[in-house]
Amino acid sequence: MSKEPSPPSAPARKPGSQVIVDTLVEQGVEVMFGYLGGVVLPLFDKLYDSPIRFIIPRHEQGGCHMADAYARATGRVGVVVATSGPGATNLTTGLATAMMDSVPLVALTGQVRTELIGNDAFQEADTTGITRPITKHNVIVKDPQELAPTIREAFYIASTGRPGPVLIDIPVDMQIAEVPVTPPGKVSLPGYRIRTHGHARQISAAARAINEAQRPVLYVGGGVITAGAAAELRALAKKANLPVTMTLMGLGAFDQTDPASLDMLGMHGTAYANFAVQECDLLIAVGARFDDRVTGHLKTFAPQARVIHIDIDPASISKNVRVEIPVVGSAKDILAELTDAVEPRERAEWFARIAAWKQRHPLQYDRQGSGIKPQYVIEELWRQTDGQATIVTGVGQHQMWTAQFYRFRRPRQFISSGGLGTMGYGLPAAIGAQVARPGELVVDIDGDSSFNMTMNELCTAVQYELPVKVCLINNGYMGMVRQWQELFYGRRYSCSSLKNPDFAKVAEAYGAVGVTVTDKADVSDAVARMLAETRPCVFDFHVDREENVWPMVPAGRSLHEMDGLDIFEMA
Amino acid sequence: MKHIISALVLNKPGVLAHVAGMFAARAFNIDSLAVGRTDDPNLSRMTIVVIGDDRVVEQVRKQLAKIVTIVKVQDFAGQDVVARDLMLITVSCPAEKRPEIQALIEMFMAKVVDIGPKTVMVEVAGPESKIEAFIDSCRPYGIKSMVRTGTVAMARYVRGRATKETNE
Numbered sequence: 120m121s122k123e124p125s126p127p128s129a130p131a132r133k134p135g136s137q138v139i140v141d142t143l144v145e146q147g148v149e150v151m152f153g154y155l156g157g158v159v160l161p162l163f164d165k166l167y168d169s170p171i172r173f174i175i176p177r178h179e180q181g182g183c184h185m186a187d188a189y190a191r192a193t194g195r196v197g198v199v200v201a202t203s204g205p206g207a208t209n210l211t212t213g214l215a216t217a218m219m220d221s222v223p224l225v226a227l228t229g230q231v232r233t234e235l236i237g238n239d240a241f242q243e244a245d246t247t248g249i250t251r252p253i254t255k256h257n258v259i260v261k262d263p264q265e266l267a268p269t270i271r272e273a274f275y276i277a278s279t280g281r282p283g284p285v286l287i288d289i290p291v292d293m294q295i296a297e298v299p300v301t302p303p304g305k306v307s308l309p310g311y312r313i314r315t316h317g318h319a320r321q322i323s324a325a326a327r328a329i330n331e332a333q334r335p336v337l338y339v340g341g342g343v344i345t346a347g348a349a350a351e352l353r354a355l356a357k358k359a360n361l362p363v364t365m366t367l368m369g370l371g372a373f374d375q376t377d378p379a380s381l382d383m384l385g386m387h388g389t390a391y392a393n394f395a396v397q398e399c400d401l402l403i404a405v406g407a408r409f410d411d412r413v414t415g416h417l418k419t420f421a422p423q424a425r426v427i428h429i430d431i432d433p434a435s436i437s438k439n440v441r442v443e444i445p446v447v448g449s450a451k452d453i454l455a456e457l458t459d460a461v462e463p464r465e466r467a468e469w470f471a472r473i474a475a476w477k478q479r480h481p482l483q484y485d486r487q488g489s490g491i492k493p494q495y496v497i498e499e500l501w502r503q504t505d506g507q508a509t510i511v512t513g514v515g516q517h518q519m520w521t522a523q524f525y526r527f528r529r530p531r532q533f534i535s536s537g538g539l540g541t542m543g544y545g546l547p548a549a550i551g552a553q554v555a556r557p558g559e560l561v562v563d564i565d566g567d568s569s570f571n572m573t574m575n576e577l578c579t580a581v582q583y584e585l586p587v588k589v590c591l592i593n594n595g596y597m598g599m600v601r602q603w604q605e606l607f608y609g610r611r612y613s614c615s616s617l618k619n620p621d622f623a624k625v626a627e628a629y630g631a632v633g634v635t636v637t638d639k640a641d642v643s644d645a646v647a648r649m650l651a652e653t654r655p656c657v658f659d660f661h662v663d664r665e666e667n668v669w670p671m672v673p674a675g676r677s678l679h680e681m682d683g684l685d686i687f688e689m690a
Numbered sequence: 691m692k693h694i695i696s697a698l699v700l701n702k703p704g705v706l707a708h709v710a711g712m713f714a715a716r717a718f719n720i721d722s723l724a725v726g727r728t729d730d731p732n733l734s735r736m737t738i739v740v741i742g743d744d745r746v747v748e749q750v751r752k753q754l755a756k757i758v759t760i761v762k763v764q765d766f767a768g769q770d771v772v773a774r775d776l777m778l779i780t781v782s783c784p785a786e787k788r789p790e791i792q793a794l795i796e797m798f799m800a801k802v803v804d805i806g807p808k809t810v811m812v813e814v815a816g817p818e819s820k821i822e823a824f825i826d827s828c829r830p831y832g833i834k835s836m837v838r839t840g841t842v843a844m845a846r847y848v849r850g851r852a853t854k855e856t857n858e
């Protein structure tokens with residue numbers, strides 16, 4: 120059959136849905152997550168023949184967390200798709216999670232036909248209106264020619280500066296419309312400028328302050344990981360001889376097996392980190408935002424310290440704490456320049472004080488009792504993986520124990536919902552991380568209540584043969600809530616205990632492996648079995664029900680006023 | 691303290707919602723907001739009067755600059771600016787009060803734009819203080835209705851200094 124040559128005057132055309140897929144491929148997308156529905160069918164039809172791998176979750180929230188964790192594990196942009204109305208509203212928790220933790224994400228939502236918008240059409244929701252405060256940027260496409268440039272802009276905005284989720288709402292008629300094929304143009308965003316290079320004068324002021332400091336502390340947040348600046352951080356800490364403490368989001372930025380690590384600070388941070396911050400004469404914040412879970416009572420936070428704040432987001436600076444030396448720009452460049460400018464210092468006295476705090480107040484728990492301590496399970500997991508596994512969590516006590524007892528060694532190793540604290544993040548995030556790291560060990564250390572929220576994604580793990588391991592810290596409580604009720608509401612455990620299913624049986628029903636562990640003596644073997652498992656699995660550890668997370672700075676107290684420092688010394 | 695912030699924004703749908711939403715979400719107080727076209731058809735200018743201390747206003751400026759569709763943000767604090775409001779106000783005006791009210795209007799360099807049997811509509815432009823003073827002067831006669839644009843402002847020419855607009 121011979122093909123008619125097209126007349127030279129008419130430019131080639133293709134449907135909007137094809138433009139979307141081609142632009143995604145052009146942006147380097149290899150895998151996407153998402154769910155179907157009427158107004159995204161044209162798009163899915165074109166995905167059918169595309170080289171992009173597609174993972175279907177069992178709920179759009181799960182899909183969004185998967186894309187988010189894929190992004191956190193790789194540093195690349197995660198992509199999620201949902202249909203209009205309920206599909207889009209199901210994304211919101213995932214978008215807000217990504218927004219709070221500055222995760223680069225592009226969400227594509229279908230929308231009803233352009234001429235129906237505003238008419239309360241079937242499955243219509245004002246998606247851009249709903250998601251405006253939980254995205255870095257969002258836009259609805261009303262001209263099919265804008266599809267390609269809008270997608271390019273979305274990837275650019277999502278992944279640069281302080282990253283975040285960008286949502287593109289695409290009415291179904293935009294997907295169907297025939298669009299002339301045009302060569303890719305340059306992204307032009309007059310309202311979007313990022314300062315990457317730190318101001319030289321600010322950098323030398325910071326270097327001077329570091330050289331002068333007797334008792335400095337580096338306070339490191341997730342921004343260092345985002346910026347890919349862990350090596351630069353290490354170089355600075357080594358050259359200037361600075362102790363390093365990390366936020367929950369910053370864990371992995373600095374090897375916790377290094378003696379200069381003070382581990383995590385804040386509400387459930389280590390005593391030695393919090394004491395060091397309260398006693399320091401210079402606090403060097405890098406890619407961190409002085410969150411209230413970190414600072415405790417703001418007025419008494421780091422009372423003796425001069426403050427340097429390095430951040431790519433100018434709005435983060437002086438938002439909560441007055442900063443003497445702000446440096447706006449990329450942590451990677453700035454830390455490298457700072458390292459060149461600082462001088463080696465010994466600070467023997469300061470490190471001796473820190474060592475004494477470490478000796479006096481290590482993280483600890485009762486190892487003697489007969490029940491399974493949650494910390495023991497996590498410590499055992501840490502020991503048997505040599506601290507090298509990718510660890511994902513839900514939200515609650517188990518998340519804090521993970522932050523305390525799994526000692527992280529490298530960036531992007533710890534994946535957890537920090538800013539929003541989203542229960543149910545664990546399993547879908549583990550799936551996203553496993554997609555990003557095929558063949559590597561990914562463990563979701565989850566809480567029973569958190570797991571209950573999204574455990575339907577076990578289906579997804581089974582379907583795509585993703586051997587994620589769920590290490591369930593099952594205390595039969597919303598443990599973190601119960602702890603607050605114990606401490607602040609006179610042990611009145613109002614509504615914080617739920618009847619759980621037999622998680623091992625649930626796992627098996629989904630086609631995964633399920634094992635229940637109730638005996639302390641079995642923990643070590645069970646962990647070994649879990650790590651050796653080649654299929655998705657749930658290991659349900661029935662732990663001591665009323666164990667608490669210590670130490671703790673109760674909300675509103677100063678960072679050094681920690682409870683629970685001495686409770687194990689009686690034994 | 692009142693600050694006048696001027697923002698150059700892309701002329702795209704959703705920008706106003708973005709600004710209004712950001713103010714609400716971050717609990718900032720808007721005193722007035724005026725939006726209008728500029729000489730460039732792609733751009734609009736928003737003039738926002740914000741109440742807050744310096745730290746709050748600094749956050750407002752930075753958060754505005756973060757919005758992707760906002761091109762430039764400028765805080766006029768500490769600058770010599772021309773700031774103007776426009777008001778239409780309808781005042782009760784029975785025949786016997788006309789000379790009095792006419793004198794008032796002339797004193798304020800305002801303009802009568804409509805006359806009814808017992809009312810008069812007046813257009814007043816000027817700095818906020820003048821507008822307020824005019825309102826106070828009209829009160830005894832009875833204000834039927836009034837509408838204000840909100841402040842618009844522009845920096846005066848200063849020798850040797852280019853007007854600075856930031857986009858961080």
Ligand SMILES: Cc1ncc(C[n+]2csc(CCOP(=O)(O)OP(=O)(O)O)c2C)c(N)n1
Pocket residue numbers: 513514515516517518540541542543565566567568569570592594596597598599600
């Ligand atoms: C979606 C969501 N709903 C409610 C909360 C409030 N919350 C924080 S921790 C917690 C309990 C978590 O219980 P579980 O997952 O069993 O973890 P545990 O604290 O017992 O380790 C709750 C309800 C939350 N963080 N996220």
Ligand SMILES: [Mg+2]
Pocket residue numbers: 515566567568592593594595596597598
């Ligand atoms: Mg629990």
